[in-house]
Amino acid sequence: MTGQNHENESQGPSLKTKLKAWWEGYDLSARNRRAADEAPPPTSAPAPAKPAVAQPGVNRWGKPLWSANRIQVAEQIWGQGFSTPGGADHVPYLVRPLGLNPAMSVLDLSAGLGGTSRAMAAKFGCWVTGLEASPLLAKAGMERSFMAGLAKQAPIEAYDPENFSFARRVDAVFYKEGMFTVAGKDQMFDGIEVHLKPRGHVLITDYILAPGAKLDDLTAWHQHEPQEPHLWTKEEFANAFAQRNLDLRIAEDITDTHRGLILTAIQRLVEHMEKHHLDHETKMNVMDEVELWVRRVNAMERGLRCFRFYALKPPE
Known part of the structure; x- marks a missing residue:
């Protein structure tokens, strides 16, 4: 796994493709893999103005970091x-x-x-x-x-x-x-x-x-x-x-x-998620968490x- 967001035909579906396929609930046929790559990825809400003073346990947009x-x-x-x-x-x-x-x-x-x-x-x-x-x-x-x-x-x-x-x-x-x-x-x-x-x-x-x-x-x-x-x-x-x-x-x-730890853990998560049904809130948190770490890998x-x-x- 390279951390890239694009699909490589020789390596199979990318991590983002697999996650999006799981999110939408369809199988990874060739047609659906292409559609998933072309569709915009799930994104967080636009960033409003951050608070003047950072508070422990609160993100830069004034919401709790953890639930x-x-x-x-x-x-x-x-x-x-x-x-x-x-x-x-x-x-x-x-x-x-x-x-x-x-x-x-x-x-x-x-x-x-x-x-x-x-x-x-x-x-x-x-x-x-x-x-x-x-x-x-x-x-x-x-x-x-x-x-x-x-x-x-x-x-x-x-x-x-x-x-x-x-x-x-x-x-x-x-x-x-x-x-x-x-x-x-x-x-x-x-x-x-x-x-x-x-x-x-x-x-x-x-x-x-x-x-x-x-x-x-x-x-x-x-x-x-x-x-x-x-x-x-x-x-x-x-x-x-x-x-x-x-x-x-x-x-x-x-x-x-550090990168290896991230990619290995997310790959395990993908394999786990393919076998389990999650409620909407958990799906949202999974996607947010994975996007956070994929962005960090890309930044590396x-x-x-x-x-x-x-x-x-x-x-x-």
Whole structure:
């Protein structure tokens, strides 16, 4: 799967074609495949003016980012307890640089439904506090931690990334593909540095603007993102670490891995949907969710990259 929206005769129907065929309820005959490709894809409503100040848990058009139904759809795509690419099997690879162990405390700044926080706690025995910008996701995440017997070892709480604060210092901070939506990245970096213990670790995976790429190349993606993107370059991230005396050890492009997780999960979803009937609300959420991630994959071919940054705080 390439993430392209056009059908290739040698490869069979495209992902969008299969999804549209499923949506309309017809078989993928040659005639219907062509009609589906020529028809306009399902689209979200036109973007009204965004609110002056971004609010946690609300999209740029003033509506809730999440609903119970969308949570159900996300878990179907990414796995139980996850709302973004990379399930429990992916977590050890992702957090490997942190060197987690049972003596460590971790702050997860993009907890979502808490799947990554619980995976870290269960796999490595560390103590994780998950913070999530969406109150609805945070509540659902805490319920899942309670059900997993990890309410104390991996609690999930709501917070405002634009006004980041925490009550104590930790051994490690982890932030998974969330900082690109934060306008005040400097206050976020200041908070990370303040809340890290001496010799503490920070690991950030995030979307960045590739060298030589222009925001104009990403207009379609930028305009349709639920939260307004505030992209930094690799150099801006490196400068933010350096300005706070955080020793940047890894700046790694993980776009291919990230893209693969997305495409594999969506393909599984397509196969699942071909065998199940869904109500209208669920269909709408499935289409919205798939379009969100297909747009991101397409943006990765035009200058959006996913990077992993790892840094150390020096001893006092």
